[in-house]
Amino acid sequence: MTGSSDSDTKGFERLGHVNFSGQYDTDAVDNAELIERRNKYFAGSFLFFHNPVHLVRGEGVWLYDDQGRKYLDAYNNIPNVGHCHPRVVDAICAQARQLNTHTRYLHENIINLAERIAGTTPQGLDVSLFACSGTEACELSLRLARQVTGNSGIIVMESSYHGNSKLVGEMSTITYAPDARPTWIATVEPPNAYQGPFRDGDGDLSCRYADLVDDAISQLQDSGHGVAAFVCDAIFDSQGTLEAPKDYFKLVYEKVRAAGGLCIADEVQAGFGRTGKYWGFEHYDVVPDILFAGKPMGNGHPTSLVTTRRDIADKWAENDAYFNTFGGNPVSAAAADAMMAVMEDENLVENCAEVGSYLRARLEALADRHTIIGNVRGRGLFQGIELVKDRESREPAPEVAARIPDRMKDEGVLIGLTGRYGNVLKFRFSLVATRENVDTLFAALDKVIRDAPRTMS
Ligand SMILES: Cc1ncc(COP(=O)(O)O)c(C=O)c1O
Numbered sequence: 001m002t003g004s005s006d007s008d009t010k011g012f013e014r015l016g017h018v019n020f021s022g023q024y025d026t027d028a029v030d031n032a033e034l035i036e037r038r039n040k041y042f043a044g045s046f047l048f049f050h051n052p053v054h055l056v057r058g059e060g061v062w063l064y065d066d067q068g069r070k071y072l073d074a075y076n077n078i079p080n081v082g083h084c085h086p087r088v089v090d091a092i093c094a095q096a097r098q099l100n101t102h103t104r105y106l107h108e109n110i111i112n113l114a115e116r117i118a119g120t121t122p123q124g125l126d127v128s129l130f131a132c133s134g135t136e137a138c139e140l141s142l143r144l145a146r147q148v149t150g151n152s153g154i155i156v157m158e159s160s161y162h163g164n165s166k167l168v169g170e171m172s173t174i175t176y177a178p179d180a181r182p183t184w185i186a187t188v189e190p191p192n193a194y195q196g197p198f199r200d201g202d203g204d205l206s207c208r209y210a211d212l213v214d215d216a217i218s219q220l221q222d223s224g225h226g227v228a229a230f231v232c233d234a235i236f237d238s239q240g241t242l243e244a245p246k247d248y249f250k251l252v253y254e255k256v257r258a259a260g261g262l263c264i265a266d267e268v269q270a271g272f273g274r275t276g277k278y279w280g281f282e283h284y285d286v287v288p289d290i291l292f293a294g295k296p297m298g299n300g301h302p303t304s305l306v307t308t309r310r311d312i313a314d315k316w317a318e319n320d321a322y323f324n325t326f327g328g329n330p331v332s333a334a335a336a337d338a339m340m341a342v343m344e345d346e347n348l349v350e351n352c353a354e355v356g357s358y359l360r361a362r363l364e365a366l367a368d369r370h371t372i373i374g375n376v377r378g379r380g381l382f383q384g385i386e387l388v389k390d391r392e393s394r395e396p397a398p399e400v401a402a403r404i405p406d407r408m409k410d411e412g413v414l415i416g417l418t419g420r421y422g423n424v425l426k427f428r429f430s431l432v433a434t435r436e437n438v439d440t441l442f443a444a445l446d447k448v449i450r451d452a453p454r455t456m457s
Contacts, residue, residue: 030054031066049406053414058083061430061437063414074427074441075414080272080296081342082432088299091338095331102329103130109333116340117307120278122287127313129306130328134268134294135163137304138231141292142167144308144316145229145262153220155213155230155256157190159420161238162231162266171231174238174420184225186216190239191248194375194386195394195421209244210251217259227261229290234280235270240419241384241426243377249284262312267293268304269382273343273431276353276380283379301335303327348431356380358435359427362442370449372397381429384418396421400452407452411444 029035029051039045053071057064060082063071073083081088095109103110110130118126131137146152156162159174169175170182181187191209193200198208213230220227230252236242253263263286270280271293281288289312294304304327326332343349356379363385367373374388387397387404401423408415416426427441 049409051406051409053409060085061433070412071409072413072437072440072444074429074437075416076428076430077269077416078295079300080274080431081299081339081346081348082430083300085299085339085342087342088301088335088338091334092301092331095334098330100329100331102323102325103327104323107330107333109330109337110328113328113333113337113340116337117305120340121291121307124309125287125291125307127308127310129313129322130332131294131304131306131324132302132326132332133163133304134266134292135165135168136324136327137268137292137294137306138162138168138171138266139165140306140322141231141264141290141308142171142229143320143322144290144306144312145264147316147320148312149226149228149260149262151220151226151228151260152184153186153223153225153227153261154184155186155188155216155220155227155261157232157236157239158187159190159239160187160231160233162233162268172238183223184220186219188212188216190236190242191244192236192239192242193245194377195240195396205245206247206251209248210255213252213255217255217261221259227256227259229262229264230256231264231266233266233269234283235275235379235382237269237382237418237426238420240386240421240424241378241382243379244284246284249281249286253286253288262289264288265291267291268295270379272296272339273349273352274380274382274428275378276349276356278349280379297339298332298335299339301332303332303336305336343431346432351433352380352431355429355433355435355438356383359383359429359438359441362438363427366442366445366449369446372400372449372452378427381431381433382427384424384426386419387423387425396423398422401425404448404452407448408444411448413441413444415441 031054054066055063056066061073063073114128117128156171161172161174162168173187189196189212193205198205217227256263265281265288267279277283290308292306297303360383363376363383367376371391372387373385374391374394375386378384387401389395389397398421401417404425405415405417418424418426
């Protein structure tokens with residue numbers, strides 16, 4: 001993370017409804033003693049919600065706090081097949097009981113996992129490297145791209161988030177001020193047909209947004225960096241959950257490849273089925289040169305991957321090598337393999353697409369009832385609604401949005417907040433969610449939005 005601390009925290013606040021001061025009114029909150037201890041021994045301690053929630057147990061889509069209160073997890077960004085899925089838990093325990101080492105010894109688990117991953121990706125995209133977090137996987141992807149292309153420039157979206165190391169933090173443009181950007185970063189406006197420079201009715205939006213990449217390419221070529229890669233999250237989580245126009249990625253990929261760069265799909269949010277297809281890029285009929293993923297991969301156990309083509313991997317390996325003590329260890333591999341096996345055996349990508357369509361329909365019905373909802377968008381079980389002060393002007397309503405996750409928590413539903421203006425409510429269910437779970441979200445949201453004042457200072 002770079003830049004001034006003020007812009008850092010503002011960016012992160014927009015991303016997730018957090019209180020960065022670490023100051024809570026300890027008389028008015030539950031668990032005051034726990035918060036005090038945490039604040040005393042944590043550096044930069046911050047928590048979701050003004051009255052933070054103390055979770056002690058999870059099962060499927062449900063979370064339970066220390067008082068036995070039950071919450072529907074509609075924020076879920078990690079336990080892909082539901083909290084504490086017994087098959088994943090058993091796989092972790094059995095392997096931990098038997099052996100845990102690293103990838104410099106032969107072990108079948110990591111080979112099984114690599115084979116299973118290759119079975120989910122487009123043909124040719126079948127060679128993997130393993131790490132522990134999305135940040136590490138992103139950084140490794142850049143290392144491959146820079147090594148293979150001989151260039152160093154990276155194109156990312158405005159308001160992007162890709163992780164937390166120095167290098168990846170600099171690609172995460174939502175977390176710091178624009179004037180602190182290094183010259184190897186070039187940004188493009190995300191294809192936001194609701195708030196962006198080109199909107200519905202402004203002609204061919206795929207072309208108009210893709211053409212913005214030309215300037216980014218020229219900027220990197222003029223500064224001598226050249227183009228190593230274009231990196232994009234296909235669900236545009238930090239930009240407020242967007243649906244890009246149909247041919248956007250096709251056109252951008254052509255431009256980036258013509259400039260000598262590689263196309264990297266950040267699948268940390270969109271990957272492993274959450275959007276109703278196995279990988280987010282599949283919605284756009286493109287095949288990236290490299291993909292990286294993490295969060296849902298181990299259903300809560302820290303593990304991540306980079307998957308690429310054999311020719312890219314071989315060219316990179318001529319001059320570089322990689323080892324990660326924990327990445328791909330037998331326990332992590334067992335967790336990820338079990339998570340993926342559950343997805344397959346329980347037909348969870350199909351469930352996500354089906355329940356996701358229902359979620360979308362319910363959110364659109366909600367927009368018919370509340371004019372503060374300006375736009376509904378997303379894919380599968382990853383949807384967002386954008387709150388505006390006025391549908392005509394589309395002026396964002398971040399003050400109202402900022403209060404809603406707290407109020408939803410009081411109704412027993414956990415949701416998130418995202419987007420450049422901090423005015424997009426984000427709903428992200430695990431793949432096992434049902435229509436009934438969606439109805440629970442709908443009822444709570446309807447009540448909370450109905451009671452929310454139109455503006456808040
Ligand atoms: C789109 C995206 N990429 C990368 C990351 C970084 O992943 P991690 O926090 O596991 O390092 C995140 C984390 O939120 C993310 O949302």
